Amino acid sequence: MTSSPDAATPETAPTTDPAGRAFATIGVVGLGTMGAGIAEVFARNGFSVVGVEVNDEAVQRGRQHLEHSTGRAVQRGKLSEEDQAELIGRVTFTTTLKDLADADFVVEAVVESIEIKKSIFRELEGIVKPDTILATNTSSLSVTEISTANLHPGRVIGVHFFNPAPVQNLVEIVRTVVTEEEVLEDVKGLVARLGKSPVICGDRAGFIANTLLFGYLNHAASMYEAHFATREDIDAAMRFGCGYPMGPLALLDLIGLDTAYEILDTMYKQGRDRLHAPAPILKQLVTAGFLGRKTGRGFYTYEEPDSHVVVADARTPDREHSPELKRPVRSVGVVGTGTMATGIVEVFARAGYDVTYVGRSDAKVDGVRTSIERSLDKAIQRGKLEESAKAETLGHLTGTTRLDDLATADLVVEAVVEDLAVKTTLFENLDEICKAGAILATTTSSLPIISCATATKRPQDVIGMHFFNPAPVMKLVEVVSTVTTADDVHETVLALCATLDKVPVSCGDRAGFIVNSLLFPYLNDAVKMLEAHYATADDIDTAMKLGCALPMGPFELLDVVGNDVSLAIQRELYLEFREPGFAPAPLLEHLVTAGYLGRKTKRGFRDYSS
Template sequence: MTTASTERTARTFETIGVIGLGTMGAGIAEVFARNGFTVVGVELTEEAVERGREHLAHSTGRAVSRGKMSEEQQAEILGRIGFATDLSALADADFVVEAVVESLEVKKDLFRRLDDIVRPDAILATNTSSLPVTEIATANTRPGRVVGVHFFNPAPVQNLVEIVRTVVAEPAVLADVEGLLGRVGKNPVVCGDKAGFIANTLLFGYLNHAVSMYEGRYATREDIDAAMRFGCGYPMGPLALLDLIGLDTAYEILETMYRQGRDRLHAPAPILKQMVTAGLLGRKSGRGFYTYERADSPVVVADDRTPSTDDLPELRHDIRTVGVVGTGTMAAGIVEVFAKSGYDVLYVGRSQDKVEGVRAAIARNFDKQIQRGRATEEQKTEVLGRLSGTMSLDDLARVEIVVEAIAEDLAIKTTLFENLDEICKPGTILATTTSSLPIISLATVTSRPQDVIGMHFFNPAPIMKLVEVVSTVATDDAVAETVRALCAKVGKVAVSCGDRAGFIVNALLFPYLNDAVKMLEAHYATADDIDTAMKQGCALPMGPFELLDVVGNDVSLAIQRELYLEFREPGFAPAPLLEHLVTAGYLGRKTQRGFRDYSAR
């Protein structure tokens, strides 16, 4: 039995129309011209056309000066772009994308007018970053041919493009647009029509949460930004990124997202509106969360909130020997960090095998470094000579600080702190590496709550630069200052915060990851497209699902539950899909299956 082929011939695109030649529109025109398409750029006035020409000349000229294209190639590209001030010039266009002002009424009016100008088979696209594509599409008599095509700025450089499908978009149109964007070297991801699409929905929820954290004076702007840069490997901290985006732009995007979704986490933090009203818009105005050398300058200058270099932390306690309790990966890493920085380290394990395992692990790390020419045998011998292992907690009586890195279990840690309180001499600092448990609960079982503090290292400790220094309401200022100074002495970046669930990094990171799971759960986009959007659209080192599978879905769920219990914020409730994966034992890479299946790789 034979069946007729259902394969469809892909649409041919030759002429591309671009309406609006500001920074984004000119960039889109350049993308298509660079790839051999004839482009027709349309603006309102001759003056606007001239500005568009200047944008294109400047952008391509920069590529020439950097050796990325020749002057002949530049002339060829610019020669493919025609200009007009009348929409009728788009009569023969196969694909028209608008990049005009972000106004729903302006865009709807434009799509109504295009009805009588373009061919019936022409595809129309809007480059909106937050407005409802369905409303824009239905202004046209053929809404099935209208899609969202959200380029990222600068369009010639950024590879990500979000294709936004409406409920009436024709599948053939989506497939053709996806193919067209692939031809011009872009990585298209497909998502539904919801304010913010993929990247902005996930990004701006996180940014808004960071603003709330700053507004509540939980941590300084410098510490919030440093925490996400050094703790997560993000290229910029959230507050610096908001200054770059523009606080007015961020406010409008959040407002649009909140009006559509009514998610309280997208309601702009009050301080955002206050700053916008005061004209503190970020880099473009010369002042936002930070102060800049001048308007449009990336150079941050000191202001009344900048920490003084005279206030660098000092060791208010004399630290000669460091104690570490635990023999796992984190504990061994912390032992290595202190020993490499010249401190004698006494570490405690439950068995001789575990004690010897720490020394062996550090020796293996050194052997790898020696093989790469990054360390010497002499350094290895010197560092190993600073290590003392024991199975007796009583031996910690001679140290000046104890860092515990045992199981993340409050009952087990509580018992340990009761013992440390009895063993350690007066003035010894007792630090916990907990990432989610309340530190005050450990402090109050001791007779010295003023000496108890959080010292949250990130894994792997020898490589990751960040340490969150977490003070409780009882922690002595001199203890907190000593720990910050100690972090600096061992080459770490210390950030200070209070004793509440998630501290800085996890409190910002895990709600974002949870939002990504909810997005997947709602069939809004695929895991691959969400990961691609966040890596390429926001320059993050890993997509949310890659990261969840590395961290472990069980660990992620436990942290998310802690955040929900602490803040009672409905938006922090763990996504049901995350709960189901953990119940099924799909914990990520460690079980070979999580959001992805790793067994066949």
């Protein structure tokens, strides 16, 4: 998810942190990929670093990590050979902890074993100065328990760098109930001087980023295990529907399924949240030795161990037989005049389909055309559309207030209000109006499509086409089949999406489909984290954007989507799955009750009035 570090020229280290504590010599215990990266971060910023490993062979590996990382920066012209030599020269390599006697700050980055970490901290206390701060880089273990190895646990703190440390800007600073306030402030200042973005949180398994991330990843694994959707479609849905840099199953393979299992298991044992209980498929894959990229096989199969190149296997879709239009689609009807309906009309018209759209009044019908003209003008101004394409697109449009004008349409897409009674009544009418063989589609994002289908005498012709907003921009369409949907209807809609330059993914008819059923429990977990006063909204957003490379933090996204919309979807998910962890967070319900719906009301999780 990240690239190799772009090193800046090292600067001279400060002799004193802004908070007042002197930081000159930094100790790093453990020089694996993470430890070596942390050592590099400090050395880049001018600090003297003492790196400790268990033996000479491990020391040599740690030196090689450092040389390779800085060497890439030299190759990219981000660091001169002289600066590289100077940086490496700031690091002293050793096999004895006693060489940390003069360190002002020591960070441990060894294997995730509570006993090994405690033994290191116990030994360090007899070596370092009384005011030396001791930090652990653990990603899931209890910092409080680690601190019990020390007679002075108040100087122990969690400092969780993200991999690769030279690139990732996020650092989670984890305070325990006994961490001294001045230690917290001094470490926060130190991390900021490294050019990193520190976020403060309490001591619980997973901290901020992993708690939210791994719940989402675990849910995706369970979705795949239940055969609800293919691995390719689950990953494509989150990439194209949410703008995530990687799909959840590909990300699990990158992290390592053994690592993911251990983190989830630790989180579950500490919090007893069933949503963190590792999906059985994770244990099965780990037991089989399929750990992800590092072994060449996980959810996907790779060219070789440690390769990122995915190769075909028995579960790979047959690319030689692309979906075909089993039913002819030349004319399209769209019911609705809202933002989503207008976008869908534009998508079909720009793809060359004749579109008849139906509104409740002439004013609403005219509004659709006006909105599409404005959208096309913007595209022309940005050089994304030729002037001639505007007239051609508008020539495909026919507006009407009569549902009966859809009688000859090959496909009708419903995009009216998210009210099941309204939708089922509409489908009853479409069933009477539309010709035999016409495909009837709904764009609902959360309501049961089967209810729309059974409102007709042709349930085999009914399917879900869930476009994402704004429809002309967003690539994803979730193609949702019910238990009654005919195979030729499903294949036709998949092929149709390709003609619209969209990315279709297939799934079954259950609340949330793919994207919303993965996205909204994650957002709900973030709200629960905030209402528990575990971390601030700003720190949670920062953690997810910088630590997980997400385009928006959860509270930014909630305020954009609308807290009322989010609450409605979360309620649907809870009613469908009866999963206690899916129950809407009380804080979300309270904000909606108060009318704090997000940006549209100028107040949500943040105030937008100024």
